[in-house]
Amino acid sequence: MSASMPSIALHDLAVEFSYIDSGAPPGEGDYPTFILFHGHTFYRDVWRPMFDLAPAHRARLIAVDRRGYGASTPYTPEEQELISQGPDEARLAFMEREAEALLKFVDAAIARCALPPRVVLVAWSAAVAYAYPLLDALPRLTPASQERVRSSVIGVVFFDPPVSAWGLSGPSLYLPITDENIPPGKTRFDAFNRWFSIYWHHRSTDSHDPTTLCATEEENVMGKWKLEEEIQARQGRSYAPPVEFRRMDGCNHFAAWDDPEKTMMALVELAERK
Template sequence: MPEAPVDENGTVLYFEDSGAPSGSSTYLTVVLLHGLLFHGAIFQNLVPHAASNNLRLVRVNMRDYPGSSGFSQEELDALTSGNLEKQAEAMKVQGQQIAAFLRHFAVTYDIPPTAQVDGKAVGGMALLTWSMSNNLAISLLAHAGSLAPETHDALAKYLRTVILFDPVAGSTCGVGLPQGAYHPFRDTSLSMEERVALAEVWLSYYFTPVHDLADATPERLNARTPLHEGGPAGQADPAKTPTLLRMTSEQREAVKDSGALLRSSLTILRVTPAVFRANFERALFDTRGVLPGLRVIYAWCDETMSDALYAGRFTTDRLREAQSEGTQIREIEFHKLEGCNHFPHWDHPEKVINLISSRA
């Protein structure tokens, strides 16, 4: 079982590797991190497109998901403590473990380093974090200046792009949703078991499209409806059936881990928002010159849940403000995946591959 050590305490992360494209010395290695509930298998539809696009895809299972180390009680207690310093340190450690994974994989598998050929970047590594795992990319960037020298140097040599893939507002930006915006995890009329059961499908709904992040106002977001239930025109669109409802029961079971969600992912979601916000600011808008060559791509989906669209709107607004504040900020390139819900890697893998190939 392939696994990578990520600290000196025996912590490991499980991964699956599509392998290097045959005969290529310029391929891009893309490390994929999943969100809550669904693990690395949710990216499986991307794999058949990898080699033909000169990509090596590495699907990593986050802590507590199949094959990867769980959290100790001490680690969980720190996350639930309500103590900002303990929570901040716990999230910092998780980001550093991702950095350690990147270094381990790059060095162990001798991937080609980032280089320039005819003015174009080749080789190297991209980190794509989806949904809740964007907090790990943000944590990594926020604390990259305190990484061990050998890890920092490896990231400078190999990591050329971070793709923030349909981030969510709370655990990425540290901000709450506008009043009235619905999410099953916040539905107090449901038991926890009912919330999880509903969220599993609801997260994959297609909603009324928002064509520009500037239009992701509270009023617009709260007025959106599921397209498979009728949408704004009042007619159900079978092409917009939620992703999870088009999977077989066997497929659904093979890509999720409800136990990990209940054991640890929800615990991370409940970390004090100020911790996430501080990392968000430092990672993107007060970088202090750390990893200056790193590019950030913010990929958003126009038919995703409102939580993700609000995160995009908040990030664009914050970037505009930061550009006049005099701090060192990261250049962020926004890219819309049109006609996509929160699961484009399952429903529209070719669009995600094109994003990676053309932008990363």
């Protein structure tokens, strides 16, 4: 099935988002829709291998280009300056506006496409940094939009986020995109793309045996246990939503591209449990 590429204009924010849509699965009146947000550098087409699989899984996929990607509204020079060098308070306010725009896109897509109330938002990689303020932006929508989103969105997937997207201070890691020894511009981005998408030949996995990772009673692998610990501490509070962790064996950061079938099955399974 070929994917169309329409757009949604948010006139109050002077922002337009392009997206691709797999369309409603044939003969299905009640189906899950996954609204997909891409991360850094790799835009909406990172999801494209999944689109031909959507009808067989009786699901719909809508992959949006964030601002600065594809045909979506680019950032102005002033906005680019703010993002790179602005004060923290101004950048926080800007991030909140960006997240509000994405949530308004979700609301508009639900209305335009008459989506059944089984919508799942999927934020991959760096897009998770937008997912938090996106959820927080709901009270700033009109009452009608708030009701439409609340009655339609059944879950949010944080798909393989980096530590920085959680707002956690992690270990100091090498990133080609911040390596000042690599010329800026295309050369640095090409180096980042190669590093980001490569498959590494690791040593024997015996060194990763869970029984040898921790010599104390404290579990401190930040990528999983730290998040679980914080979430469990909040589960007793009335406003804390249920959160579950899922591991996709054999997949790397580009599971949607390299193993679209497994990724599609995982998302559909999550939607069916809601």
